[in-house]
Amino acid sequence: MIYFFSGTGNSLRLARQLAAQLGERLLPMTEAVGTAPSFATNHEALGLVFPVYAWGLPLVVDQFVAALPHPAAAVPKRYVYAVLTCGDDIGQTDRLLRSALGRRGWELSAVFSVQLRNTYVCLPGFDVDTPALTATKEARTEARLGDIVERIRSRSASSAADITPGAFPWLKSRVLRPLFNRFLTADSHFRCNSPVCTGCGRCAKACPLGNIDIDASSRTPRWKGHCTHCLACYHACPHHAINYGFFTQGKGQVAIIR
Numbered sequence: 250m251i252y253f254f255s256g257t258g259n260s261l262r263l264a265r266q267l268a269a270q271l272g273e274r275l276l277p278m279t280e281a282v283g284t285a286p287s288f289a290t291n292h293e294a295l296g297l298v299f300p301v302y303a304w305g306l307p308l309v310v311d312q313f314v315a316a317l318p319h320p321a322a323a324v325p326k327r328y329v330y331a332v333l334t335c336g337d338d339i340g341q342t343d344r345l346l347r348s349a350l351g352r353r354g355w356e357l358s359a360v361f362s363v364q365l366r367n368t369y370v371c372l373p374g375f376d377v378d379t380p381a382l383t384a385t386k387e388a389r390t391e392a393r394l395g396d397i398v399e400r401i402r403s404r405s406a407s408s409a410a411d412i413t414p415g416a417f418p419w420l421k422s423r424v425l426r427p428l429f430n431r432f433l434t435a436d437s438h439f440r441c442n443s444p445v446c447t448g449c450g451r452c453a454k455a456c457p458l459g460n461i462d463i464d465a466s467s468r469t470p471r472w473k474g475h476c477t478h479c480l481a482c483y484h485a486c487p488h489h490a491i492n493y494g495f496f497t498q499g500k501g502q503v504a505i506i507r
């Protein structure tokens with residue numbers, strides 16, 4: 250069983266590929282908060298696939314893990330793995346996840362990170378990848394996925410080589426991440442450029458949390474305050490009408506993978 254969360258679709262595509270190759274069921278975390286996983290056998294693994302946001306778990310993934318019911322006491326230890334998608338590096342996301350799962354009585358057996366298209370654009374210096382970098386990442390993914398599938402099939406533990414913590418992982422995950430979550434994730438910073446907005450509703454449709462309505466009178470998006478900062482709404486707009494704060498004007502967009 251694989252639970253996934255995805256904003257712009259990188260993790261969704263990877264989760265689908267994993268599920269197909271492993272013959273596993275795929276379930277969205279957003280629809281399974283607080284429900285106990287129903288395993289077909291005691292040998293079935295528990296997989297988690299999601300993106301790294303600000304060197305940690307997306308808020309919605311944090312909520313999913315925090316509400317995960319404890320494993321049944323009578324069942325032997327289950328293989329639990331996570332595949333984290335990122336644009337570059339994960340900091341200490343693996344450790345944050347291990348601790349969060351541990352608080353719910355689950356032990357993380359293996360964790361892998363995979364570099365995919367970068368989707369973060371809201372601060373100066375951050376933009377989507379060039380087509381050449383995207384192609385390089387895609388070319389690497391197939392071999393990486395094959396390796397991960399083999400490791401999961403053989404129920405292997407992961408090693409330090411399976412993740413890309415990057416430079417200063419502690420600083421990123423333990424200092425910058427809380428500041429980022431506190432000051433840079435509120436959906437009140439989203440603005441819609443009304444003259445170019447056509448009211449098409451693609452931003453609302455792209456939001457994995459149903460956090461956007463199209464206002465009936467202005468025909469523009471209205472954010473409802475329970476955002477996980479995935480930026481799907483920003484990337485989905487065909488007219489680049491959505492901006493976040495001051496720094497997304499002129500930045501690139503990625504195509505949403507559904």
Ligand SMILES: Cc1cc2nc3c(=O)[nH]c(=O)nc-3n(C[C@H](O)[C@H](O)[C@H](O)COP(=O)(O)O)c2cc1C
Pocket residue numbers: 254255256257258259260261299300301302303304305334335336337338339365366367368369478479480
């Ligand atoms: C808010 C936000 C924060 C991000 N933070 C990181 C990060 O800390 N490290 C990184 O390598 N990539 C980061 N990224 C890039 C995503 O992890 C990466 O593009 C991921 O594959 C997106 O997956 P999704 O399409 O399933 O949402 C971030 C993206 C967003 C939207």
Ligand code: SF4
Pocket residue numbers: 256436455456457458459460461472475476477478479480481482483
């Ligand atoms: S409002 Fe936008 S950034 Fe927030 S969860 Fe929805 S799509 Fe993602």
Ligand code: SF4
Pocket residue numbers: 441445446447448449450451452453463468469470485486487488489490491
């Ligand atoms: S996707 Fe863009 S044009 Fe369409 S409703 Fe949303 S902001 Fe307006």
